[in-house]
Amino acid sequence: MPMILLVEDDPDHEALAIRALRKANVANDIHVARDGAEAIAFMQEIVDGKRNAPQLVLLDLKLPKVEGLEVLRNIRASDKTALMPVVVLTSSDEERDIVSSYRLGVNSYIRKPVNFTDFAEATRQLGMYWLLLNQCPPTI
Amino acid sequence: MRTSGWYRVAMFGAMIVVLLNTLFAVKTLHTLFLVQGWRAHTLEVITHTRAIDLEISQGNSAVRAYLLTGYPSYVERFHQAKGTIDSELVQLQKLTIDNPAQQNRILYLKKRILIKRAALETAVAMRSGMAGPLDMTALQPSLSDSPDGLPSVYYCIDRIEEEEQRLLNDRTREVHHAEVLVWVSFFSASLLDIFLLAAAAELLIRVLRDRQTLADRAAEIALLNTDLEKRVELRTRELESSNKELEAFSYSVSHDLRAPLRTIDGFSLALQEDFADKLSGEGQDYINRVRAGVQRMGSLIDALLQLSRVTRTELQHEDIDLSQMATLVFQELKGAEPARSVTFTAQPGLHANGDSRLLRNVLENLIGNALKFTSKVSDPQIEFGGRPGTGELAGKTVYFVQDNGAGFDMQYVDRLFTAFQRLHGDRDFKGSGIGLATVSRIIRRHHGSMGAFSEPGKGANFYFTLADGPIAG
Numbered sequence: 001m002p003m004i005l006l007v008e009d010d011p012d013h014e015a016l017a018i019r020a021l022r023k024a025n026v027a028n029d030i031h032v033a034r035d036g037a038e039a040i041a042f043m044q045e046i047v048d049g050k051r052n053a054p055q056l057v058l059l060d061l062k063l064p065k066v067e068g069l070e071v072l073r074n075i076r077a078s079d080k081t082a083l084m085p086v087v088v089l090t091s092s093d094e095e096r097d098i099v100s101s102y103r104l105g106v107n108s109y110i111r112k113p114v115n116f117t118d119f120a121e122a123t124r125q126l127g128m129y130w131l132l133l134n135q136c137p138p139t140i
Numbered sequence: 141m142r143t144s145g146w147y148r149v150a151m152f153g154a155m156i157v158v159l160l161n162t163l164f165a166v167k168t169l170h171t172l173f174l175v176q177g178w179r180a181h182t183l184e185v186i187t188h189t190r191a192i193d194l195e196i197s198q199g200n201s202a203v204r205a206y207l208l209t210g211y212p213s214y215v216e217r218f219h220q221a222k223g224t225i226d227s228e229l230v231q232l233q234k235l236t237i238d239n240p241a242q243q244n245r246i247l248y249l250k251k252r253i254l255i256k257r258a259a260l261e262t263a264v265a266m267r268s269g270m271a272g273p274l275d276m277t278a279l280q281p282s283l284s285d286s287p288d289g290l291p292s293v294y295y296c297i298d299r300i301e302e303e304e305q306r307l308l309n310d311r312t313r314e315v316h317h318a319e320v321l322v323w324v325s326f327f328s329a330s331l332l333d334i335f336l337l338a339a340a341a342e343l344l345i346r347v348l349r350d351r352q353t354l355a356d357r358a359a360e361i362a363l364l365n366t367d368l369e370k371r372v373e374l375r376t377r378e379l380e381s382s383n384k385e386l387e388a389f390s391y392s393v394s395h396d397l398r399a400p401l402r403t404i405d406g407f408s409l410a411l412q413e414d415f416a417d418k419l420s421g422e423g424q425d426y427i428n429r430v431r432a433g434v435q436r437m438g439s440l441i442d443a444l445l446q447l448s449r450v451t452r453t454e455l456q457h458e459d460i461d462l463s464q465m466a467t468l469v470f471q472e473l474k475g476a477e478p479a480r481s482v483t484f485t486a487q488p489g490l491h492a493n494g495d496s497r498l499l500r501n502v503l504e505n506l507i508g509n510a511l512k513f514t515s516k517v518s519d520p521q522i523e524f525g526g527r528p529g530t531g532e533l534a535g536k537t538v539y540f541v542q543d544n545g546a547g548f549d550m551q552y553v554d555r556l557f558t559a560f561q562r563l564h565g566d567r568d569f570k571g572s573g574i575g576l577a578t579v580s581r582i583i584r585r586h587h588g589s590m591g592a593f594s595e596p597g598k599g600a601n602f603y604f605t606l607a608d609g610p611i612a613g
């Protein structure tokens with residue numbers, strides 16, 4: 001079964017995100033990278049053929065070590081990972097973050113609302129759209 | 141330009157004065173030479189007159205000597221005197237050709253001389269024919285000064301000389317006068333030249349000094365300018381760095397302050413959902429209150445961020461139809477409250493120059509407030525309009541949003557534009573008290589001013605102005 005890569009440093013948010021995904025009936029494996037460096041290492045393994053590419057990447061922007069935008073740049077830079085659907089999930093609604101993300105080719109940008117009911121709803125739609133409805137490009 | 145024109149006129153005037161003075165001096169000198177010439181001429185006439193006088197006496201003496209001695213050499217001397225006298229007379233006549241009175245006198249003198257001469261010749265002839273002793277008494281008449289009793293030769297000569305002496309006196313006086321004039325004119329010319337030279341020198345010194353002061357001042361100004369430029373540069377850099385700091389701060393606020401709120405809300409929800417059976421109604425209520433608090437905190441953070449964003453974003457100027465924008469904003473805000481019926485009017489065609497996003501924010505806040513604070517009146521009315529400013533705001537357009545809502549006490553009007561200051565309780569009207577602070581900041585960035593007037597229960601009028609033209613920064 002295709003898996004989801006969740007890049008998130010806050011363990012609380014990680015737990016809440018996983019709970020929201022499960023509540024939305026997303027049964028896929030969820031791999032968690034806890035900082036930017038880990039996420040980049042994960043991508044390297046895909047490039048090296050040691051791993052299968054995830055079906056969806058949920059990316060936080062504010063990460064320790066390597067920033068989320070840098071991870072996104074890294075994903076889009078390599079042929080093997082370039083077409084991977086990446087959704088930015090972040091607290092920031094700063095214009096420059098949104099613009100930079102789209103410049104770097106993000107597929108979707110979602111601002112995490114403070115209200116968790118709203119977040120749960122967003123997660124449900126996210127799972128439905130990216131994992132069920134959306135036709136992903138063939139893996140290279 | 142003006143002063144140099146004046147200098148030129150003064151220069152020209154001075155040149156003319158100097159020239160006239162010189163001309164005058166030359167003229168006096170010329171006169172002096174002329175009268176000196178006249179004087180010399182008179183002296184010459186006198187000399188010739190005296191020579192005639194002398195020769196006549198010599199002739200007389202020669203005749204007398206001959207009469208006494210009978211030596212023929214004396215007769216010879218007599219003839220010689222005659223020749224000299226005649227040639228002198230010719231000279232005298234020539235010299236006094238321009239003086240008819242003298243000419244007459246000379247003619248008369250000539251006649252007298254001829255008569256005297258005839259007498260003398262008669263005496264000489266008598267003596268040469270005589271062998272014995274001389275009869276002096278017979279000769280006496282021929283030897284007298286006036287043989288015929290008319291004016292003597294000496295008398296005539298004296299008259300001529302007298303006239304010439306008079307002329308000499310006149311001319312000597314004239315010469316003296318001319319000399320004085322020459323002195324005066326040359327002295328005054330020199331004095332004038334020295335004065336003008338001194339004036340020119342003074343002027344030159346002054347001009348040079350002025351130029352020096354100007355140069356000094358220019359240098360001073362240049363120095364001040366560079367200093368000012370440096371200071372502006374420094375301030376700009378300070379401002380830039382403080383702006384960057386603010387940006388970093390807001391960025392981390394938007395991330396870090398919201399993250400724990402999400403955790404609280406998320407796990408509160410998880411509690412509610414996963415442990416619903418273990419929670420009493422009261423417990424459910426507490427969790428709801430926790431979540432409401434988190435919500436409020438979240439919107440406060442958002443409001444603060446909005447406020448700081450107003451300061452950070454760069455203004456983009458364009459022409460904006462405020463009337464149209466106000467109508468759109470009202471429709472949007474009203475859309476969130478479909479149950480209410482509110483009368484909205486906007487005076488059409490009000491344009492302004494400014495940042496459309498920020499001005500939209502202004503209208504959103506003012507019209508939003510108007511909507512909020514009319515929520516408890518039966519016939520809510522909101523109006524957007526413009527009027528010409530008076531007093532301090534003369535010459536500017538004053539835009540306003542007027543409502544007929546709750547209003548406020550004017551005593552606290554100044555507080556409204558400070559963040560988190562509210563005049564109505566959260567129970568009556570919800571809000572975080574950041575809206576007007578944001579509006580005021582936007583208006584300030586547009587170099588405008590704002591204010592409000594109201595009375596409790598009688599609605600409120602919030603107004604603002606904007607800079608007329610495009611604004612820098």
Ligand SMILES: Nc1ncnc2c1ncn2[C@@H]1O[C@H](COP(=O)(O)OP(=O)(O)OP(=O)(O)O)[C@@H](O)[C@H]1O
Binds near residue numbers: 545570572574576600
């Ligand atoms: N149209 C109005 N009529 C009466 N009072 C007003 C009006 N507009 C503003 N005020 C008073 O000014 C206070 C500050 O307004 P402001 O817009 O800054 O805050 P708010 O509307 O309470 O909250 P926010 O706009 O941040 O959601 C309000 O709380 C209210 O007391």
Ligand SMILES: [Mg+2]
Binds near residue numbers: 508509571574576
């Ligand atoms: Mg408000």
